[in-house]
Amino acid sequence: MSCAQAAVRDATATPLVTLRARPRRIALVGNANVGKSVLFGHLTGQYAVVSNYPGTTVAVTQGRAVIGGEVCDIIDTPGVAALGGTLSEDELVSRRILDDTSLDLVIQVADARNIRRSLMLTSQIAEVGRPMLLVLNMVDEAHAHGVEIDVAGLQAEIGVPVLETVATEGRGLREVREAIAHGMVPEALNRRGPRDHVRWAHDMVTRFRRVRPHSARRWQERLSRAVREPLTGLPILGLVLYVMYLAVGVFGAQTLVGLIEKGLFAGYINPAAIALADRFIPWEFVRALFVGEYGLITMGMTYAIAIVLPVVATFFLVFGFLEDSGYIPRLAIFSDRIFRSMGLNGKAVLPMVLGLGCDTMATMTTRVLGTPKERLIAVLLLALGVPCSAQLATILGILGGISFTALMTLFGVVLLQMFIVGFLAARALKGERSEFIMELPPLRWPLMRNIAHKTFIRVRWYLGEAVPLFLIGTALLFVLSRTGGLAVITRATEPLVVGLLGLPAEAAGVFVMGFLRRDYGAAGLFQLAHAGRLDPVQAVVALTVMTLFVPCVANFLMMVKEQRLKPALAILGVVTVIAIGTGAVLNSVLRGLHVTF
């Protein structure tokens, strides 16, 4: 310990940049949900998405920083429960980084409240034999729960620097930066030969941790209980969904879209663009490309900015709040039984709920699930039934305006379909499901700064990814409409679209758009509905088919990446058949019963 401290003092006297053949490679490793990504953000100045649930980071992020005169590459890794035994896909990623011989330093980040688990991991990391630091994060919460840790004792026992931080507030980070030059191989620990990680951790906890009586935040305990018990938890869940509906479906999809679409775009931008085009563009073809029926501005930008952006932004804002509060993993408590009959377990609620943000990202998050079978089923269900934020809001926007029954019909049909498909897939596919064992992160009042930052990053991502695709899609539709291709598609699919689904023929174009991006198709339906081209039954059928219909191109590519081409194509086929089949049945049932909503 004294040695480490002397070294720390030395470090402050060497401010020059040391040049080396390559940057020092430093990996942040630790249990899930301990704050690795927060620390990463502080050390590198780059933002990695931070939330309050395990599994936010499922892939590696790398960033460069100059620390103590050394150029360093900092690697943020997915959380691990252990380094041996059965590892999930994201844990394997972390294991590989630890085994990489070019790694110079391991910074183990630990939750100070849960040092028993952290120390079991420390014991395993120590065996890798690399220089390391141990950072005890969230010491403020630990203190609030009466946990006191003898840092000096622990440091001497392991033989590496041990530091205390509150990373979200930046406390203790200067010390971490200084200690980075002085990570040590945990020789004091390894000298004693092979050990039982569990017993060693237990021994350390008994010797170096004290738990005093605490007046822990009472509201936190009460809320935690209210949320998990069925009698209070289910009404709370209903309330959360209702607030989301008000925020995204009413405020975002109706108020904001109304302001931006009707006010800004229909009132100023589009007339101005049309006037400019009429004046300066002599060729009808080019004019139509920009401001025609399938114009880049009048259609592409209007969809992207006026219809989808307000909805996506409000959704990300509310969703960020839920993520950081620690509420989302608690949904697993109520859904575990249902997911088990679908070959999954409660943990699957994470990718499903994240899918409401973006199915592509959620497809990647299926890595947190335990077995290949579970991952395949989850990817299938995401592709089949989980609407992404923009789609969800268009659903709310259109059907909310018709009736509550219409809305419930859609959700009922989609959920039932997901359940049937999951139930059958669980029996048809080979393999096992893993058992439901899940940590519930503490409930916290979210930091507004993090929510704002996260929403900003996500909106920027949306603009960067979606707007170009919206424009490409519009250009494609423009070309198709000019060359007569659209008419061919519309005619070819007419028996299906008009005959089987009972929709207007131009809905075919909307489904083509839906494959490019789900939200683009949804926005198309929004316009059709606004133009009075869909009666209530048609709206319900069209939206149900669109929700169940093929995932967008980005999601499909991610499916190929996560599951390989053949399963991805199989999912695509299954989903298409189910979507159209369900739509046809729904159409004839609704028509047969003379439902008008």
Added chain:
Amino acid sequence: MRGRVVRVAGENRDRADRLAALGVTPGSPVTVLQRFPSVIFLCDQTELAVEPAVADAIMVDTTGPHDPLW
């Protein structure tokens, strides 16, 4: 119900490993908070939710002395 973990019963090695990684190891203090719809218990300072089959396998000694302050 509170007590200390004695062992995780059964042949399922994977289950025992996963529980151990979350801190459910011999000697850890546990308090059961809820049994339905999932079993929820506090182990050390961590709140864990598990399915009933898993909870049944965690053998807990409820007779021994507890930390008076825990």
